[in-house]
Amino acid sequence: MNHTVPQIAASRLPELLRAMPKAELHMHIEGSLEPELIFALAQRNQVELPYDSVEALRAAYAFTDLQSFLDIYYAGASVLLYEQDFYDMARAYLNRAAADNVVHTEIFFDPQTHTARGVGMETVINGLYRACRDAQISQGISATLILSFLRHLSEEDALATLEEALPLRDRFIGVGLDSSEVGNPPEKFARVFARCKELGLHLVAHAGEEGPPAYIWGALDTLKVARIDHGVQSEKDELLMQRLVREQVPLTVCPLSNLKLCVVDDLADHNLPRLLEAGLKVMINSDDPAYFGGYVNENYTQLFAATGMGADQAYQLARNSLEASFASDAQKADWIAQLDAVFAKFGAAA
Numbered sequence: 001m002n003h004t005v006p007q008i009a010a011s012r013l014p015e016l017l018r019a020m021p022k023a024e025l026h027m028h029i030e031g032s033l034e035p036e037l038i039f040a041l042a043q044r045n046q047v048e049l050p051y052d053s054v055e056a057l058r059a060a061y062a063f064t065d066l067q068s069f070l071d072i073y074y075a076g077a078s079v080l081l082y083e084q085d086f087y088d089m090a091r092a093y094l095n096r097a098a099a100d101n102v103v104h105t106e107i108f109f110d111p112q113t114h115t116a117r118g119v120g121m122e123t124v125i126n127g128l129y130r131a132c133r134d135a136q137i138s139q140g141i142s143a144t145l146i147l148s149f150l151r152h153l154s155e156e157d158a159l160a161t162l163e164e165a166l167p168l169r170d171r172f173i174g175v176g177l178d179s180s181e182v183g184n185p186p187e188k189f190a191r192v193f194a195r196c197k198e199l200g201l202h203l204v205a206h207a208g209e210e211g212p213p214a215y216i217w218g219a220l221d222t223l224k225v226a227r228i229d230h231g232v233q234s235e236k237d238e239l240l241m242q243r244l245v246r247e248q249v250p251l252t253v254c255p256l257s258n259l260k261l262c263v264v265d266d267l268a269d270h271n272l273p274r275l276l277e278a279g280l281k282v283m284i285n286s287d288d289p290a291y292f293g294g295y296v297n298e299n300y301t302q303l304f305a306a307t308g309m310g311a312d313q314a315y316q317l318a319r320n321s322l323e324a325s326f327a328s329d330a331q332k333a334d335w336i337a338q339l340d341a342v343f344a345k346f347g348a349a350a
């Protein structure tokens with residue numbers, strides 16, 4: 001711990017967790033589509049849904065693994081057709097994030113889910129980008145976009161997707177890799193990530209959510225990513241753990257996602273406290289908040305309640321989230337000063 005955290009009463013911890021300025025670095029915008037918005041957009045766009053009601057759709061959110069979730073998640077995204085749909089979805093998320101004191105968010109989007117249905121790349125990116133810009137103006141939240149390749153599709157498809165997005169290169173800051181992990185190792189995307197690196201894009205990838213530690217090694221050594229999304233399987237490999245600590249590779253952990261996708265059986269057994277204690281640069285994110293039962297503050301409060309972590313860990317997690325972002329050093333220093341001020345205020349009131 002490189003900062004003295006004041007004594008704060010345990011009873012004030014939930015309030016502190018909500019009040020802390022934080023960054024969210026692992027959130028798929030299509031995973032923020034609430035059932036109510038799915039139905040509203042289906043009606044607006046005359047899209048037929050295989051569910052009769054919001055309740056019936058919500059009742060289908062009983063997942064057994066990543067794939068059982070992805071099937072429903074891609075079906076939900078089918079209501080997105082026009083630029084305004086992407087705008088409305090992102091504004092809804094950004095309102096929720098700002099209410100959770102998220103000062104900065106790096107939002108994943110999956111263009112192939114939309115271009116495969118005939119939606120234009122510019123429709124997707126322009127709608128999301130305009131929402132980020134408007135939220136910055138009206139709520140003061142900083143929001144940027146990360147284009148994610150779907151790993152169940154081919155590398156050729158990813159390369160073509162990148163080419164299609166390049167005219168809008170100034171509207172996204174990096175690329176990621178998501179969708180069905182096991183059987184789709186990072187090495188499958190070596191060429192497209194090399195090309196993105198040449199282009200100066202920031203690089204991240206999902207690895208070690210359900211897949212083995214070898215996929216985390218592959219993401220670091222072959223794809224050259226700066227952050228690992230999830231990475232909770234790293235505990236199975238001591239050498240990998242040592243490397244992640246030594247290089248301070250950020251892991252964007254998503255506790256409620258891990259619970260809902262049966263990566264862990266019980267939040268009380270989640271390994272985030274152990275990873276943090278071991279010196280890994282972990283932080284808390286919501287992944288797909290509309291599907292997994294909560295936005296980022298819900299992830300913080302439920303994990304803290306289940307594991308008994310305290311104010312010291314809260315500080316470190318929020319600080320890690322800000323430091324691991326792709327924002328400028330000056331911007332990060334400003335947010336960390338805000339974080340320190342919140343802790344000082346809670347400490348003074350103790």
Ligand code: HPA
Nearest residue numbers: 028178179180206287288
């Ligand atoms: O948690 C996830 N893992 C992989 N792909 C995804 N796409 C949305 N959420 C996820």
Ligand SMILES: [Zn+2]
Nearest residue numbers: 178206229287
């Ligand atoms: Zn994810």
